[in-house]
Amino acid sequence: MLARIDNYKKGEDRAFKVGLYLRLSREDDNYSLSESIVNQKNYLTDYVLEKGWTLVDTYVDDGYTGTNFDRPGFNRLLRDIEDKKINLVITKDLSRLGRDYIKTGYYLEQYFPDRGVRYIAVNDGIDTFADNNSNNDMSPFKSVMNDMYAKDISKKVRTTLDSKRANGKFVGAFAPYGYMKSLQDKNKLVIDPETAPIIRQIFELYVKGYGYTKIANILNDEGILPPGLYKYKNSNYKNPKSKHCLWTPETVSKILLNPTYAGNLAQSKYRKINYKLKKLRTVPRQEWVVVENTHEPIVDIDTFRLVQEMMRKKVAVNSLSSQTEHLLSGFIFCGDCGERMTFTATKKGNVYVICSKYKRLKRCTRHSFLESELEFHILNELRKIVAFSIDCEKLVKAASSKAVKTKKNDILSEIDRNEKRLKEIKRAIKSLYEDKLKGVLTEEDFVELSREYGKEREKLLERLSQLNAKIVSDTETESEKEALIKQVKDFIGFKEPNRAILSKLIEKIEIFENKRVAVYYKFKKPEEMR
Known part of the structure; x- marks a missing residue:
């Protein structure tokens, strides 16, 4: 050199x-x-x-x-x-x-x-x-x-952005698909009339029993622009890969999981590895920053919760497989080993449910049960329960009792999270003050950050007041009752028995080797029928 x-x-x-x-x-x-x-x-x-x-x-x-x-x-x-x-x-x-x-x-x-x-x-x-x-x-x-x-x-x-996220302000460069930034406030989301109907369609299709892949195929066949391509054509986002993208099962899944579509702003899903690298890492869902009631929802909260329940049970069947849609998919478990039951077809076209552990590893036993007989058994028992009930109102009350308890637990969990956040804010403000005294922070930065934390604290205190009021009067609203009554009435007629309705009524089904079937309901079964 x-x-x-x-x-x-x-x-x-x-x-x-x-x-x-x-x-x-x-x-x-x-x-x-x-x-x-x-x-x-x-x-x-x-x-x-x-x-x-x-x-x-x-x-x-x-x-x-x-x-x-x-x-x-x-x-x-x-x-x-x-x-x-x-x-x-x-x-x-x-x-x-x-x-x-x-x-x-x-x-x-x-x-x-x-x-x-x-x-x-x-x-x-x-x-x-x-x-x-x-x-x-x-x-x-x-x-x-x-x-x-x-x-x-x-x-x-990063501290400023974290404070804005905790206050329910949107800080992303681009609004999520289905929304756009408000012209009056860039930190607030408003519904995009062009793409919001697509979000509703995705949720509706999933509730009807369509899987991620089938939904993606439907959207591609209809020529609907996927999020990446739509953003490429309607903003200054210029990732060249977006020009050739299509709807994928992963895109559909991410949309169905996103609380933002229920009016609860979800952010911090990705984080930079450090201040020198652009590379992002995925943040676990439990660590997302979610603030409730920040903007107008595209789907109602009941539909969103139902979809989360269905996804948890893995109810939807992947349409790429040769399997047909199964009414009881996701509900059935082996009564002896606890593994999920899977579906298998014979050469004659008969479909059986068998223990997945046996199918994969040849452990446990088959627990074979003809699908049509199992469906008949479950639906027939539900008919008997409905017929035994005096009216739909009683069944609704029984079916919703667990949901009320779950809702109360959700409220208590949110109260706990908010109280912890208030303690964190108190410590953060104290730390900012110490940094100001040491000369690490300027007076201007200290005032700005303290103001952001103050706004967040006021919002948390207001939310805590609302949550405590809900705990005192944890009764269902009339609209919720009417919606559940309608679902139960639809199920009574069995005009369209579907997995969405089953998700409201059944927790799980266990099949034992001796053909015994145990059904765990989300409502209290009448004493006389036990």
């Missing part, structure tokens, strides 16, 4: 071909007007003219973070260095080159010297061709400080 450098003439008498590199990131844009691209360019151009050097080109990266060196302007600068179009790179200061101390050190200590390129950071007094320049010796320390600054900014931005 030294031999190569010796081939170049160092010093002011050399004819330098200059490339100015200008960079401004979003976080820098709010700090000082002097850091603007125009001012950087004017300042450095005057510097070059004063020196009498030849200005070959200007390379600009506006809106790019310094922690990532994969920038279009910087990449063009490197290509021109390789083509020997320039041999002097100038920036206003070292942080404009980059804020990753490892990569910055690589360019200063290896890349530029190896290619005989001089580098100058004007305000920092760094000049790689100036011998005995103490500022050059300080460049590694400046790079570390720039890196720490970037890390600190990232932490502050």
Whole structure:
């Protein structure tokens, strides 16, 4: 490397071909007007003219973070260095080159010297061709400080965004499919009249018993744009892969799982690995930030909860398989080993349910039961229970008793989560105050973050008041009763017995080797029929 450098003439008498590199990131844009691209360019151009050097080109990266060196302007600068179009790179200061101390050190200590390129950071007094320049010796320390600054900014931005999420404010770059950002408030979601009907269609199809793949095929056959392609065509989202995407089972599944469609904003589903990498990791569902009643729902909460129950039981059958749709799919378990029962067909066309553990591992026993006989047994018993009941109202009351208990448990869980969050906010505000005293936070940052936490605390206290009121009067609304009565009446007639209705009435079914069938209902079976 030294031999190569010796081939170049160092010093002011050399004819330098200059490339100015200008960079401004979003976080820098709010700090000082002097850091603007125009001012950087004017300042450095005057510097070059004063020196009498030849200005070959200007390379600009506006809106790019310094922690990532994969920038279009910087990449063009490197290509021109390789083509020997320039041999002097100038920036206003070292942080404009980059804020990753490892990569910055690589360019200063290896890349530029190896290619005989001089580098100058004007305000920092760094000049790689100036011998005995103490500022050059300080460049590694400046790079570390720039890196720490970037890390600190990232932490502050993340804290602000976390606070907004906890307050039920949408902070994503693009609204989820089915919604769009409000023109009056970019942090609030409003229904997109063009795509919301597609979301409703997906939920309706699933409740009717269609699987993820079958729903995806229906949407593709109807020529409906999938989320990625719709976003590509209707926003500045320009991922080229989106131009060729289709509806997939995974896309359908993600939509069905998303609480946002029930009016409860769900965020923090993905997190960056660290402040230097763009790569994201998936966050477990239990760690999502979900805030209730933040916007208008596309599907009602009862439908959403029913779908979650059906998905938990894996009720829907994958339409890619050769299996037909089975009414009892997802409800049946082996009474002896506890594994799920699976469906298998004979050459004569008869369908049996057998223990999946036996089918896969040849452990346990077959527990074979003819599907048609099992369906008849279950439906016939339900008919008897309904007939025994005096009227539908009693069955509704029995069927909803467990749901009321579950709802109460959900309320208690939410109260517990909110109380824990209030304690976290209290600790966070105390930590912010300590950071302000230490000089880590400015007074302005402290006031802004404290205000965000204060808003979140007020919202949590208001929500706790509502939840406690619900606990006191945990009675069902008339609309909920009427909806359940309608479902039970539909089931009584068995005009369209479907898995959605069964999910309301049956918890699980167990089959034992001796052909005994045990049915666990979501309501209390009449004493006389036990």
